[in-house]
Amino acid sequence: MMDTPVPPPTERAARRRDRHGRGMRGPLAPPQVPLSVSRSDAFDDLVRDAAERLERRWPQLAEVEFAVQDVPPPTPDLAETDVVPLGQLITAGASGKGPRNRIVVYRRPVEIRAKGRDERALLVHEVVVEQVAELLGLSPENVDPRYGEE
Secondary structure (H helix, E strand, C coil): CCCCCCCCHHHHHHHHHCCCCCCCCCCCCCCCCHHHCCHHHHHHHHHHHHHHHHHHHCHHHHHCEEEEECCCCCCHHHHHHCCCCCEEEECCCCCCCCCCCEEEEEHHHHHHHCCCHHHHHHHHHHHHHHHHHHHHCCCHHHHCCCCCCC
16 A cells, blocks of 8 residues: 655645635625724724714814823823813814814723713713813803703
């Protein structure tokens, strides 16, 4: 009886895996399917949706920059109060020549406080409404009549 040479294990496994054109065929889902959207991308979309919804009612918000950061920067105030902010308004300089007004939403603190996707979307919207209200000098209920409703 004649022994046939056996290829090394890596060669054998690779050949067996792809023997009939099977194997890894690419991503599990196409890019437009929510499965391929990362958590941070989905959070960015929530902030963008909240901002666009408010811009329809308040056209002056087109000049405001909306941003997402993972966590708030460490500040002395934060260490003293033990309260982690969910968002922040950064106003432009009085001269108007500096950077634009900016509203920042902090992703990780919001995600920790929200239990599900719907609750996260509602919390993001409330944070954006509160920061816009501070910028415009109005109450959150005047900025969005549905503020505080669940």
